[in-house]
Amino acid sequence: MTRLTLVRGDITEQSVDAVVNAANSSLLGGGGVDGAIHRRGGPDILAACRDLRASHYGGGLPTGAAVATTAGRLPARWVIHTVGPVWSAHEDRSALLASCYVRSLAVADELGAATVAFPAISTGVYRWPMEDAARIAVEAVRGAETAVGEVRFVLFDDAAYRAFAARLN
Ligand code: APR
Numbered sequence: 001m002t003r004l005t006l007v008r009g010d011i012t013e014q015s016v017d018a019v020v021n022a023a024n025s026s027l028l029g030g031g032g033v034d035g036a037i038h039r040r041g042g043p044d045i046l047a048a049c050r051d052l053r054a055s056h057y058g059g060g061l062p063t064g065a066a067v068a069t070t071a072g073r074l075p076a077r078w079v080i081h082t083v084g085p086v087w088s089a090h091e092d093r094s095a096l097l098a099s100c101y102v103r104s105l106a107v108a109d110e111l112g113a114a115t116v117a118f119p120a121i122s123t124g125v126y127r128w129p130m131e132d133a134a135r136i137a138v139e140a141v142r143g144a145e146t147a148v149g150e151v152r153f154v155l156f157d158d159a160a161y162r163a164f165a166a167r168l169n
Helices: 032-041 043-055 094-111 130-143 158-168
Strands: 003-008 016-023 066-070 076-083 115-118 150-155
Touching (some): 016 094
Parallel strands (some): 115 150
Antiparallel strands (some): 066 076
């Protein structure tokens, strides 16, 4: 049974087996979570991402997919990079957002990760409304078949924390 926990804080400070990055398809870094992970994790993460682009992901990592690299200097063993969908008022991309959580847990299972920290994927630059993103995230994790013992949602501000807490309780 997977425990779902909430933390108000910085995902780069979480001592877990795997930290999930809200990446973009280039895998070459960005702002928000992506920027923080590369800044704190150091150059080894970007080097591993470049190797992935040169080998399996020449066209970039598809939205909803997930892939793992070293965590570099982070207090974790792996970073699982996933690409969230950009929110759209005209198209329902909920399945792609749910896929980020389900695919990241599948990668965690392949790695043998027991603890996984997730940010609120797509709720920053990609503009997904927080309450809806929290609903999708919690439902996707609750519905996933995974051996991961703890899924830790790491929320960067009070509004995000409240939105996830409302879904968990
Ligand atoms: N720890 C935890 N959560 C964080 C952190 C952090 N250090 N920094 C930001 N967040 C929160 C944001 O407040 C937001 O709620 O993570 C959530 C996701 O925001 P983004 O990082 O902007 O990710 P996303 O909306 O998925 O957009 C991805 O942004 O940074 C670029 O390269 C990235 O192009 C990609 C896009």
